[in-house]
Amino acid sequence: MNRINVGIIGVSGYTGAELVKMLISHPIFNLVYCANTEGSTTVAELHPALMGVCSLAVEKVDMERAAQSCELVFLALPHKTAMQTAKGLLDRGIRVVDLSADYRLNQENYEAFYCEHEDLDNLSHAVYSIPELHGSVAHGAKLIANPGCHVTASLMALAPFLDQIDLTHPIFIDSKTGVSGAGKSPSSTVHYVNVNDNINCYSIIKHRHATEIEQHASVLCGNKVEVTFVPSLVPMTRGMLACVYATLKTDCDPLSSMETFYQNKPFVRVRNAPPHTKMTSGTNFADVYAARHGNALVAMCAIDNLMRGASSQALANANIMMGLDETLGIPKIAYVP
Numbered sequence: 001m002n003r004i005n006v007g008i009i010g011v012s013g014y015t016g017a018e019l020v021k022m023l024i025s026h027p028i029f030n031l032v033y034c035a036n037t038e039g040s041t042t043v044a045e046l047h048p049a050l051m052g053v054c055s056l057a058v059e060k061v062d063m064e065r066a067a068q069s070c071e072l073v074f075l076a077l078p079h080k081t082a083m084q085t086a087k088g089l090l091d092r093g094i095r096v097v098d099l100s101a102d103y104r105l106n107q108e109n110y111e112a113f114y115c116e117h118e119d120l121d122n123l124s125h126a127v128y129s130i131p132e133l134h135g136s137v138a139h140g141a142k143l144i145a146n147p148g149c150h151v152t153a154s155l156m157a158l159a160p161f162l163d164q165i166d167l168t169h170p171i172f173i174d175s176k177t178g179v180s181g182a183g184k185s186p187s188s189t190v191h192y193v194n195v196n197d198n199i200n201c202y203s204i205i206k207h208r209h210a211t212e213i214e215q216h217a218s219v220l221c222g223n224k225v226e227v228t229f230v231p232s233l234v235p236m237t238r239g240m241l242a243c244v245y246a247t248l249k250t251d252c253d254p255l256s257s258m259e260t261f262y263q264n265k266p267f268v269r270v271r272n273a274p275p276h277t278k279m280t281s282g283t284n285f286a287d288v289y290a291a292r293h294g295n296a297l298v299a300m301c302a303i304d305n306l307m308r309g310a311s312s313q314a315l316a317n318a319n320i321m322m323g324l325d326e327t328l329g330i331p332k333i334a335y336v337p
Contacts, residue, residue, distance in 0.1 A: 149309025239277030
């Protein structure tokens with residue numbers, strides 16, 4: 001099969017680095033264009049761990065240059081900047097996989113938590129895709145809204161039970177994330193002194209990802225879903241564990257329900273005991289588990305927040321978009337011990 005030229009805009013950050021690692025060894029995608037807001041550097045200079053592995057130049061973002069070089073571009077950019085860039089690429093006929101929040105929500109929900117949306121035309125046809133939950137919806141898409149880490153882990157724990165829980169009862173989600181989820185830019189929140197030996201709940205209940213979980217869970221089951229979402233920052237570099245608590249209305253065996261729901265899904269592993277985040281580190285795996293106590297359900301999902309929560313899921317979606325095997329180029333060996 002002919003190679004497909006691809007690019008990354010926003011290569012400076014953690015998710016950009018993870019995309020580089022996967023794309024340089026992808027059997028079909030050919031990484032030919034890397035860019036950030038400044039340019040005049042190389043991938044190895046930005047990410048010294050890649051010295052001797054990737055010597056690609058990093059250019060200043062140029063829409064025409066990207067369009068001339070690539071069939072597909074990954075955007076690892078902050079919200080608002082991403083939609084401005086995506087519009088320019090889409091206008092030039094380039095497919096886009098966007099890792100930001102800019103196309104994940106409807107206009108009302110987006111503008112309530114972010115800013116005024118500047119690309120409503122493309123928002124209307126953006127495809128939101130967690131492959132195990134949305135099937136091959138990404139196939140042939142022009143624009144993919146790649147889900148974020150908290151939402152991916154939460155929905156993958158919750159989705160098998162949307163038709164088995166009482167939606168009139170509260171649904172609570174406790175999601176713990178590693179510090180890399182806050183991005184590469186330094187701040188007091190992620191300063192070593194504040195993170196070390198500490199667990200910090202932040203933006204509880206009103207977190208903007210709660211709205212994303214509710215919007216897409218409601219679409220999946222065809223009924224209104226409301227959640228109480230509490231994220232926590234924990235002192236580890238990468239990893240995420242989302243625990244969902246709900247009330248069952250059926251006599252199901254939760255673990256059997258998960259096994260049936262995720263049967264033949266290559267990147268979901270149903271565990272016989274609660275998963276550890278380390279089991280998924282550096283991979284696209286989502287490790288899930290569920291149990292019940294009377295009618296109380298506990299369902300959980302562990303992922304790597306930078307991989308399944310961002311870059312490797314973006315690559316899986318790009319594979320599907322281009323008609324390729326979903327698993328191509330996706331890491332399966334965890335970073336252990």
